[in-house]
Amino acid sequence: MQKLLITLLIGIACFILADPLFFFIDPKTHVSIELYNNQFKLSILQPFVYSSVPIDPLLSPDKRETMKGLMSVESSFFLHAFSKTGAMGLTQLMPSTARKLNVLNPFNLFWSIDGAQRYLTKLENRFGNLEYALAAYYEGPSKVASRGVSTEGSRYANRVLAESRRLKDQNVLIKDVLYIKPYIGVGESFSIGTELILSVLGIFDVEAGLDFTNSCSHFVYMRPNISDSLGLIIGERDLDFTLGLAYRKLPNFGVQFLLSSNDFDLSMMLKVWQIYFTAGISPKGLRFGVVK
Template sequence: MIWLFLSLSCWVWAETIYYYCDENGVYHFTDLPTSSKYKPFLVFRYHKYDPKKLDRLIKVYSKHYRLDPALVKAVIKVESNFEPEAESSKGAQGLMQITPITQKELDLDTPFDPASNIEAGIRYLKSLLNRFSSIELALAAYNAGPGNVKRYGGIPPFKETKEYVKKVLKIYQELKR
């Protein structure tokens, strides 16, 4: 087990499982390799970030892009539940669950870095709000892609997208109170 201290508000726990295949085809696994025969098989990571630090990042970038921080928090809550290392089955990554294609469009090189992910996600959400002039449509585009919102002339008829928009708006209203 390895503990890495990054700052006063963040710590990282990482553990690697190593393996090697011997001459008889038998696989050996360990967390403490005893020779150079062992190669990394699986890395477990757990990050814990100070919620106050995340809140500051949200406020700073929201102010910069003129976006309501409560809306950003609602998106993050639904997208990743404030887990910086979150990764979806579709490959979306980080707090704001940005897909690799969108990461390239946004020049986001470090999707698991909270500051980079929040900045890029807010910038993307702001561009969607500018494009669609409606929170509901911008959220639908954030979830299903702007092409689908345009194609369907509104919120796409996808159950996931409809539920996503409702969840984010509900949390957004709660946070505004």
């Protein structure tokens, strides 16, 4: 009966935390079950979207109104917005556009705004008209240059301009996200604990946790995001210095490796169709799972 219950729970939901960014771009409640050789751990990951910093001081005066309208339409001022087409961040830069603008991490608050402002200025200079520039931002400059502004592009530009007027004198705050992750572990030993996963302006993330098994253990990791696909991990677990590296190809693949003098952990996640397959290895043994 116990094996059947474990199998059923894994079939419902099983998620190995390969990288917080996978959760930040999809802020909803997750139920996680990690199965080890002699234990399974049940967790609930509960997101809290919160208001962080005001946007106005970060914008160029000549672009302030337009940029507020653009971000409202593109992301509703959510720092970790991620579209089905792969557009990222506050200003929804596509990966190819971000590379051309030398924006390594479009989820970084400052890089996203700077890149979008430079891009919009370039488009305005090219087309000589704000409506055309906004349409080109939305559907691509090559398409606008060859075919003119489409009905959809014009509708997008009008939405941005309408939002710009509406938000002109409003103090808008950026929205960010944190997760609280309480859990219990059942098997050869019983454990209980909680973790905090916090995004700091898209520049770096913070993970911290307390675990009570036979004694109290803890960890604190800081994760500087070098780019949207690469991040460092620096911190401590029970005062043992830990280093690591995380690579992700959002939203389909992620892998991370942690190493300290007494421990290591390698975990990965792969999305095939609409199913995530996960696996990991550490001194505790192997773990596997899937999530729909």
